[in-house]
Every structure is written in structure tokens, then in C-alpha cells.
Amino acid sequence: MVLFSxxxxxxxxxxxSATGKETFIRHATDENEEExxxxxxxxxxxxxxxxxSTRNIGQYEDDPITELREDILTEVPSLLAVADVVLVKxxxxxxxxDRILRLxxxxxxxxxxxxxxxxxxxxxYTRLVHKSWWDTREDxxxxxxxxxxxxLDYTAYLLDQIPVTKISGASGANYALVC
Numbered sequence: 001m002v003l004f005s006x007x008x009x010x011x012x013x014x015x016x017s018a019t020g021k022e023t024f025i026r027h028a029t030d031e032n033e034e035e036x037x038x039x040x041x042x043x044x045x046x047x048x049x050x051x052x053s054t055r056n057i058g059q060y061e062d063d064p065i066t067e068l069r070e071d072i073l074t075e076v077p078s079l080l081a082v083a084d085v086v087l088v089k090x091x092x093x094x095x096x097x098d099r100i101l102r103l104x105x106x107x108x109x110x111x112x113x114x115x116x117x118x119x120x121x122x123x124x125y126t127r128l129v130h131k132s133w134w135d136t137r138e139d140x141x142x143x144x145x146x147x148x149x150x151x152l153d154y155t156a157y158l159l160d161q162i163p164v165t166k167i168s169g170a171s172g173a174n175y176a177l178v179c
Contacts (some may be wrong), residue, residue, distance in 0.1 A: 008111065010076055010085075010103060010107065011115050012100055013115050015117035017143075018119075018128045019119040022089055024117055028042070028047055028087060029047050046083040046085070048079050048082075049086075049089075053069065053091075054089050056071065057091065058093055066093045069091070072099060073099065076107070090114075104162065114162055114165070118166050119169035
């Protein structure tokens, strides 16, 4: 059994669809992004992405690929053996499957955090309709509102167990912390 110190971190990257979770992960794993790394206290740390969380993305309700997201629970401990910070791209199915708290229970000696990317609604409306999976029959504003409510409820539930930090995902905001 591998024991980890609190110097190790698992960060779930939360946010609405099209908010820029995967783009954030690409930037955060780029050692040249010094300002972002400094903002998050990750300078000099090895940061990696959990591939199971970026590869296994469900596109519709009951998509069988979402079952493969269970691999997150085995991949993250392996990554922590070689990295200081592991970034996990969140999907609502992770909350419904209680993956976040299950991983925290499996790795009690590791710091667990949620980084919530917050992007202005107008940007989300524009980004969403350009996604290949977007169903043009759906009302984009209602979709964004429903996701906001779900994320707000779930992060409120997590707050007493896992810290939540909000980061701006607005174009040109350079991932500034949101107070």
C-alpha cells in the first residue's frame, strides 16, 4: 500500500459544459504557464491529467462510455505515485456515482479540492452551440441554467468535505481567482 503526504493533491475541475475544463487542464499541465501555476500554488510541482477523465466523456444520458469513468478511481492513485498534482475533468455523472467522495475515502492522506471554472453565461451560450454534440432543438439558456443549479447544489454539498475554489474561465481572464 502506498501512503501519500498532504503535499499530493487531487483537483476535480468542475464547470458547466463548454466552460473550458479541458482547456484549463491543458494550460495547468504546461510548465510554461507560470502565472497560473503561481496562482494555484503549483510552481515546482509535477502536474498531470487523469486521462480516464478526459478520454471517457459521455455525450448523452445513459451513454455506456460513462461507465469507463470508474477507471478514474484506479488511475489517480497510480498517477499520484509519480506526480504531485492530479487534475480530473469532472462530469455530472461523477457526482451521481459519488466518485469524488469515493476517491477521497480511498486516498485519505491526499489533499482533495474542487476547482470550479466559472464562465459568463453569454460565452457559454456561444460556445455550446458550436459543440459537435449540441442538440439544436434544446434551449441553450435553459440548459446553462439547469447545469448552474446542479453544480451549485453539488458544490454546496461538498463544501464541508472538500474545499471549492472558483476560477474565471472568461476569455482573456487568464484563470484569475474569483472571490
